[in-house]
Amino acid sequence: MTESTERLTPQFSSQLAQTISVGNNRLFMAAVLLSIAPLWFGQNLPMVDMPQHAAQIAALREIWAGNAAFTQLFDVNWFTPYLLGYMLLYAGSTVLPVAVAAQLLVSLSLISIPLLTAALLRAAGADERWKWLAIPCAFGYAFYWGFLSFLVAVPFGLLFFIQAIRFAAAPSVRRGVWVAMASLALFFCHIIVLGFASMLALGYIAGAHYRDWKGLALRWLPYTAPLPLIAVWMFVTYTNEARVSSDPVVFGPVSFRLMQLLMQPAGQDSLALFTCVLVTGSVVLMPWLMGSKLNRQPQRWLPLLLGLAVFMTAPHYVFSTAYFYQRLGIFLVPLWLLLWDAPPAGTRRPDWLVMPLILLWMFLNTGRFAAFARETESFDRMVGHMEPGRRVAAMVYDKQSPLFALPVYLHFPAWYQAKRGGIVDFNFADFYSQMARYKRDAGPRIDEQVSWDPTAFDWEAHGGANYDYFLVKADADLGSYIFKQKLDAVELVARSDWWWLYRNKETARR
Numbered sequence: 001m002t003e004s005t006e007r008l009t010p011q012f013s014s015q016l017a018q019t020i021s022v023g024n025n026r027l028f029m030a031a032v033l034l035s036i037a038p039l040w041f042g043q044n045l046p047m048v049d050m051p052q053h054a055a056q057i058a059a060l061r062e063i064w065a066g067n068a069a070f071t072q073l074f075d076v077n078w079f080t081p082y083l084l085g086y087m088l089l090y091a092g093s094t095v096l097p098v099a100v101a102a103q104l105l106v107s108l109s110l111i112s113i114p115l116l117t118a119a120l121l122r123a124a125g126a127d128e129r130w131k132w133l134a135i136p137c138a139f140g141y142a143f144y145w146g147f148l149s150f151l152v153a154v155p156f157g158l159l160f161f162i163q164a165i166r167f168a169a170a171p172s173v174r175r176g177v178w179v180a181m182a183s184l185a186l187f188f189c190h191i192i193v194l195g196f197a198s199m200l201a202l203g204y205i206a207g208a209h210y211r212d213w214k215g216l217a218l219r220w221l222p223y224t225a226p227l228p229l230i231a232v233w234m235f236v237t238y239t240n241e242a243r244v245s246s247d248p249v250v251f252g253p254v255s256f257r258l259m260q261l262l263m264q265p266a267g268q269d270s271l272a273l274f275t276c277v278l279v280t281g282s283v284v285l286m287p288w289l290m291g292s293k294l295n296r297q298p299q300r301w302l303p304l305l306l307g308l309a310v311f312m313t314a315p316h317y318v319f320s321t322a323y324f325y326q327r328l329g330i331f332l333v334p335l336w337l338l339l340w341d342a343p344p345a346g347t348r349r350p351d352w353l354v355m356p357l358i359l360l361w362m363f364l365n366t367g368r369f370a371a372f373a374r375e376t377e378s379f380d381r382m383v384g385h386m387e388p389g390r391r392v393a394a395m396v397y398d399k400q401s402p403l404f405a406l407p408v409y410l411h412f413p414a415w416y417q418a419k420r421g422g423i424v425d426f427n428f429a430d431f432y433s434q435m436a437r438y439k440r441d442a443g444p445r446i447d448e449q450v451s452w453d454p455t456a457f458d459w460e461a462h463g464g465a466n467y468d469y470f471l472v473k474a475d476a477d478l479g480s481y482i483f484k485q486k487l488d489a490v491e492l493v494a495r496s497d498w499w500w501l502y503r504n505k506e507t508a509r510r
Helices: 003-019 025-035 050-065 081-091 098-124 130-139 141-145 150-169 173-187 191-209 212-223 227-240 242-246 254-266 274-289 299-312 324-337 353-375 376-382 414-420 448-452 478-488
Strands: 074-078 391-396 423-425 436-438 469-472 491-498 499-504
Touching: 003 376, 025 130, 025 242, 025 353, 050 074, 050 081, 050 098, 050 150, 050 414, 081 098, 098 130, 098 150, 098 324, 098 414, 130 254, 130 324, 130 353, 141 150, 141 324, 150 173, 150 191, 150 212, 150 324, 173 191, 173 212, 173 227, 191 212, 191 227, 191 299, 191 324, 227 376, 227 414, 254 274, 254 299, 254 324, 254 491, 274 324, 274 353, 299 324, 353 376, 353 391, 376 414, 376 491, 376 499, 391 414, 391 448, 469 478, 478 491, 478 499
Parallel strands: 391 423, 391 469
Antiparallel strands: 074 436, 469 499, 491 499
């Protein structure tokens, strides 16, 4: 080895160590961007409810364009706490196809979660290295179920919590007014995120100022601003929506909660059990193994304890909203990372080990999403057989994909409404929280029960004569089981793999 090489080697080693360090923000940003690359392999995201949200945007565009087929059936509901997600998606759809706008909006939301986790750790003085561990948790229950409004609101909830930490440390009238206004704005992002983020903020403030009751009350005061608005919305909804007032509250088994708690840090869904345990175990243990120290301040612990308490005790179904507590798991990893302080200088261990873990997780996601894009090509071919602007009954009998655990095809036919116009039922316009709502006199149509079990379809009760097409997904021809005595009223006009397209003979003659 030459003398010059000996002189360069330590410098090179130092530069290499800095480059592959978890403290390299450029490398972190590259990893965050790579994490959402699988979303762009195709235009049909494996998110259960996403087609319905895209269909909402298509309906709004037709309503505001004055299309009589839509104005006769739908009203626009502006007083909804899920407004922001729809307005952002609508804005994107004015310059991009709605499917591409959905990909962009979801991508921005997923990118924001680890970036804001990093900001949260900085604001609290925690060990910022572990922001890497927040990358997989963004792909959680809310993502795979396609809870668009919730997913869009999560970054705003994290930002709200960050500002609460700053407000707790240096309160002022100006910051208090900002908190009050942000609370009101967060209501129109998502009411669940508003409630949960406010609880985290109040917990942090209580932990930091529990000895100063007057200061605690003053710091809590701005968070009461949205309470009148929430009360009015809940009263109006409970009074006017029969389903809300009659639906039960369902909690579900504790064993299922524990399973969700195990899966959430790894990004949920059908990752191999080994990978799920590996990622979750790393999120829980890696800060300790790499020398980080648990902080003992109550304000750093209370938000996590409150979050876990809600996750373990809140209902599964309440106020006609399903998967209530499951979606909150997306906050638990950032709250866990909030507990850890950086070790003393010079005692750090090989924290770069988090990077191959994240790369392994990305590799598995990339394979699944790419395969799903190929799998859904048969649906795109089927849509090509359908005339635009028609009314379609969705009959998804086989809802699963071998690539994902959740029923990703449950609402898939609604992509027809988003991409080709027309109306697809079952439709989220039957839900009180949506912007485009079916009018009370809109007539019989496919309901939620049929969306889960197409064999429950009844031609008269579900308005079979109103539909131009019936789009069935099944491994075999189930026409006789679905249409029963009205089988002669339809004809099979196309098939693409497991998609079967029937046409209503009567409407075809009109």
